Amino acid sequence: MKITLQGETPSKKNSRINTRSGRSFPNQRYVKWHNAVVSELHYLLLKKEIRPFGEGKRVRLTASFIHGDYTRRDSDNQLSSVLDTLVDAGVLPDDNWKVVPEKHIYDRYDKGNARCELILEEMN
Numbered sequence: 001m002k003i004t005l006q007g008e009t010p011s012k013k014n015s016r017i018n019t020r021s022g023r024s025f026p027n028q029r030y031v032k033w034h035n036a037v038v039s040e041l042h043y044l045l046l047k048k049e050i051r052p053f054g055e056g057k058r059v060r061l062t063a064s065f066i067h068g069d070y071t072r073r074d075s076d077n078q079l080s081s082v083l084d085t086l087v088d089a090g091v092l093p094d095d096n097w098k099v100v101p102e103k104h105i106y107d108r109y110d111k112g113n114a115r116c117e118l119i120l121e122e123m124n
Helices: 028-046 074-090
Strands: 002-005 014-018 025-026 058-067 102-109 115-123
Touching: 002 028, 002 102, 025 028, 028 074, 058 074, 074 115
Parallel strands: 058 102
Antiparallel strands: 002 115, 014 025, 058 115
């Protein structure tokens, strides 16, 4: 199954806002991206253009981050953002190693056309 997420994937880990009380929240850029992507994934699920992976399924994930500029980014943190979003949208039941034991990350450049191209494959 192929999914394309438009825009640059923000890192949830590196873009947190810490308060004096010790609480930590994701920044607005991440929250806005996350909410938009979850809505898009819900729409695709509703239209049956993508399907959720049920409990007990194992998934191989290939993520190609296509960057629209040469800003330095941490792709493994971007992958965490993508995995959390797939779980929140109901595409994956969880993002632990038993559900997603195999992950591949690629980075490319396409001037002004940032996106993340995902391939999710059920494993035997």
